[in-house]
Amino acid sequence: RNGLNFVERGYGIRGALGVSDRAHTAASQLRKGDIDWDTVFATGVRWFHTGGIFAGLSDTTVDVADEAMAVARRHGVTVSYDPNYRPSLWAGRGGADAAREVDLRLARHADVVAGALGLAGTYPGEARVGPDEVADTLAKVAGLLPEAKVLATTLREVPSAGINDWSSAGWSAETGFVTGPRMSGLQVLDRIGSGDAFAAGLIHGLLSDTGLERALAYGTAHGALTMTTPGDVSMATLAEVEALIAGASAAVKR
Numbered sequence: 001r002n003g004l005n006f007v008e009r010g011y012g013i014r015g016a017l018g019v020s021d022r023a024h025t026a027a028s029q030l031r032k033g034d035i036d037w038d039t040v041f042a043t044g045v046r047w048f049h050t051g052g053i054f055a056g057l058s059d060t061t062v063d064v065a066d067e068a069m070a071v072a073r074r075h076g077v078t079v080s081y082d083p084n085y086r087p088s089l090w091a092g093r094g095g096a097d098a099a100r101e102v103d104l105r106l107a108r109h110a111d112v113v114a115g116a117l118g119l120a121g122t123y124p125g126e127a128r129v130g131p132d133e134v135a136d137t138l139a140k141v142a143g144l145l146p147e148a149k150v151l152a153t154t155l156r157e158v159p160s161a162g163i164n165d166w167s168s169a170g171w172s173a174e175t176g177f178v179t180g181p182r183m184s185g186l187q188v189l190d191r192i193g194s195g196d197a198f199a200a201g202l203i204h205g206l207l208s209d210t211g212l213e214r215a216l217a218y219g220t221a222h223g224a225l226t227m228t229t230p231g232d233v234s235m236a237t238l239a240e241v242e243a244l245i246a247g248a249s250a251a252v253k254r
Contacts, residue, residue, distance in 0.1 A: 001024065001025055001026065002025060002026065002027075003020065003021060003022040003025045003027065003028075004020070004021040004022075005018060005019070005020050005021070005192075005232070006018070006019040006020075006021070007019075007190070007192050007231075007232075009161075009189075009190055010161030010162075010191075011161050011162060012160050012161060012162065013160060013161070014161060015158070015161050016161060016190070016191055016192060018192060019088075020086065020088060020089070022057055022089070025057070027054065027057060027061070028057035028058040028060075028061060029058070029060070030060065030061060030064045031060045031063070031064065032060070032063040032064055032066075032067045033067075034064070035064070035068070037067060037068050037071035037072070038071060038075070040071075041071055041072050041074075041075035041077050042075060045072070045075070045077050046077065046078065046207065047077065047078045047079075047080065047203060047207060048068065048069065048072040048077050048078070048079050048080070049079075049080045049081070049082070049199070049203065050065050050068065050069065050080075050081060050082075050106075051081055051082035051083065051084045051115075052081075052082065052083040052084040052085055052086070052099060052102065052103050052106075052118075053084045053086060053089065055102050055103075055106060056085075056086060056089035056090055056099060056102070057089065059093075062102050062105075062106070065106055066105065066106060066109070069081070069106060069109035069110065070109055072109075073109055073111075078111050078112065078206075078207075079109055079110050079111050079112070080110055080111065080112035080113065080114060080199070080203060081103075081106055081107045081109070081110040081112075081113050081114070082113070082114040082115045082195070082196075082199050083099075083100075083103040083107070083113075083115045083116075083118035083119060084115060084118075084195065085099050085100075085103075085118055100118070100119065103118065103119055104119060104144065104145075107119060107145055107148070108145060108147060109147075110145070110147075110148060111147070111148065111149045111150065112148070112149065112150040112151075112152070112202075112203070112206065113141070113145065113148055113150070113151050113152070114152050114153070114195075114198065114199040114202060114219075115152075115153055115154070115195065115199075116138060116141050116151040116152060116153050116171075117134070117137055117138070117141070117153045119141045119144060119145070120137045120140050120141050134153070134155065134169050134177075135169070135171075135177040138151050138153070138169065138170075138171040138177060139171065139177070142171060149172060149173065150170060150171070150172045150206065150212060151170060151171045151172070152168065152169070152170040152171075152198075152202050152212075152215075152216060152219065153168065153169055153170070154166070154167075154168050154194070154195060154198050154219075154220075154223065155167040155168055155169055161188065161191075162187060162188050163185055163186070163187060163188065164186050164188050164191065164227070165182075165183070165184045165185065165186065166182075166183045166184075166186045166194075166220065166223065166224055166227075167179065167180055167181065167182040167183065167220060168180030168181075168198065168216045168219055168220045168223075169216070170202075170212050170213075170215075170216050172212050174212075175211075175212050175213070178212055178213045178216065179216070180213070180216030180217055180219065180220040181216075181217050181220050181221070181245070183220065183224055186224055186227065187228075188227045188228075189227060189228050189229065189230060190227065190229065190230045190231065190232075191227050192231070192232040193226050193231065193232030193233065193234065194223040194224075194226050194227045195223065196226075196232065197219075197222045197223040197225070197226035197234050197236075198219040198220065198222065198223035199219065200219070200222060200234065201215070201218035201219035201220070201221065201222030201223065201241060202215050202216065202218060202219035203215075204218050204222075204238075205217070205218040205219065217245045218241060218245070221241045221242075221244040221245045222234065222236055222241050224244065225240060225241065225244060
């Protein structure tokens, strides 16, 4: 069976609520050795992405992710990782501390880490990093992950379920600390999926060799557009993302 994800949209002071049904899914039953990763990555693959949600599905999926990331690196594939902590996946299994231990183990295989602030102990629902502390925190994470080439994170303030202040930041050895575009007072229809959309936009920019600052802009704009449509699957086109980066308005297009 495949996993299911139920979402209750928030409104005003009531935040959105996500309920995952992922136990006993096919993915959660995978074990190390089930997939011939050498064959997978010998076919011209350029990028491999995984994260803490897959790693948290069961006691075996951590080893599967570890195996896949290591083989991908051996084949010269760029590897990215997103901690994506979900408390419900780790309840009764060590909670945030156990999740962070797994994230640090797997992120050491990654060239690019999205959601990097989570590795410094700032998972959602825990102590938050203030705007003035983001650069120092990313530098701290870089010290934990000497092999990482790029670290990135979304930055979100939530005045209400329907209004978010949305931005991003990143670090690389070449650029140091850089910030993405800031979108204050962003109106939100459904925020689920915005973090994945940010990662997708970031990866697109990096694959296209746009530079980190432009890649952050792709991620920030794509995440923002994803919050304007229902569900966690992006409906935005590349043209729409680039138009938003360029300052497009919400005027009707015909």
